[in-house]
Amino acid sequence: MTTDPISLPAFPPRALIFDLDGTLIDTLGDFVAVLGQVLTELGLPVVDRPFVELTVGQGSEHLIRSTLAAVGGDPALYPDAWARYQAHYQALNGEYSDVFPGVVEGLENARALGLPMACVTNKPVAFAKDLLQRKGLAGYFEHVFGGDSFERRKPDPLPLLKSCEALGSAPAQTWMVGDSSNDARAANGAGCPVVLVSYGYNHGEPIRTVPALQYVDRLDQIHYS
Numbered sequence: 001m002t003t004d005p006i007s008l009p010a011f012p013p014r015a016l017i018f019d020l021d022g023t024l025i026d027t028l029g030d031f032v033a034v035l036g037q038v039l040t041e042l043g044l045p046v047v048d049r050p051f052v053e054l055t056v057g058q059g060s061e062h063l064i065r066s067t068l069a070a071v072g073g074d075p076a077l078y079p080d081a082w083a084r085y086q087a088h089y090q091a092l093n094g095e096y097s098d099v100f101p102g103v104v105e106g107l108e109n110a111r112a113l114g115l116p117m118a119c120v121t122n123k124p125v126a127f128a129k130d131l132l133q134r135k136g137l138a139g140y141f142e143h144v145f146g147g148d149s150f151e152r153r154k155p156d157p158l159p160l161l162k163s164c165e166a167l168g169s170a171p172a173q174t175w176m177v178g179d180s181s182n183d184a185r186a187a188n189g190a191g192c193p194v195v196l197v198s199y200g201y202n203h204g205e206p207i208r209t210v211p212a213l214q215y216v217d218r219l220d221q222i223h224y225s
């Protein structure tokens with residue numbers, strides 16, 4: 001007999017999946033610094049924080065290609081820019097980033113409820129793991145998956161489906177906590193309820209234009225029942 005996922009109640013959740021950039025950690029400073037180093041080395045003008053805020057969230061390849069296009073760089077520079085970006089990112093990962101207010105308290109609340117947690121980001125997984133470690137958040141997550149962990153990344157539902165499998169929890173009972181329409185699209189495709197934070201990077205759109213189960217200003221404001 002198969003289980004009909006639609007019949008499973010969303011409340012309370014059995015497991016949680018958290019996005020990283022813009023949800024757990026404010027990483028715009030790292031992106032601005034790394035892109036600045038790369039562009040300067042290539043003799044191109046640098047980009048600012050508002051540009052990165054609009055562009056981030058769809059993986060490094062998208063960010064690097066969009067940045068080159070924005071500053072009038074030759075698209076043929078991409079492989080060189082990518083290699084420089086990787087080296088600089090690895091060197092300064094976390095230096096210009098901060099855990100958002102309410103995140104530690106929110107993760108503690110979820111841990112106290114016994115909810116298993118995964119982190120699913122479009123950041124390369126090695127950078128994601130280093131960053132979580134460096135900021136003292138690694139211990140909350142049973143699994144960390146990045147933009148290079150599976151064949152496709154968010155907004156494709158695949159990373160969330162794989163995470164639900166790893167967490168041993170049905171998608172309908174696994175909440176995706178994110179900051180963008182990219183997270184919501186992935187969650188909708190996977191059948192996961194969505195919780196959205198108001199303080200992240202939603203490609204320049206107000207977060208309440210994206211349908212969600214809850215909107216919160218801090219992770220410790222999530223209601224689980």
Ligand SMILES: O=C(O)COP(=O)(O)O
Binds near residue numbers: 020056057123154
């Ligand atoms: O695009 C990225 O590198 C990361 O974005 P995410 O953590 O919000 O998925």
Ligand SMILES: [Mg+2]
Binds near residue numbers: 019021023179180
């Ligand atoms: Mg995000």
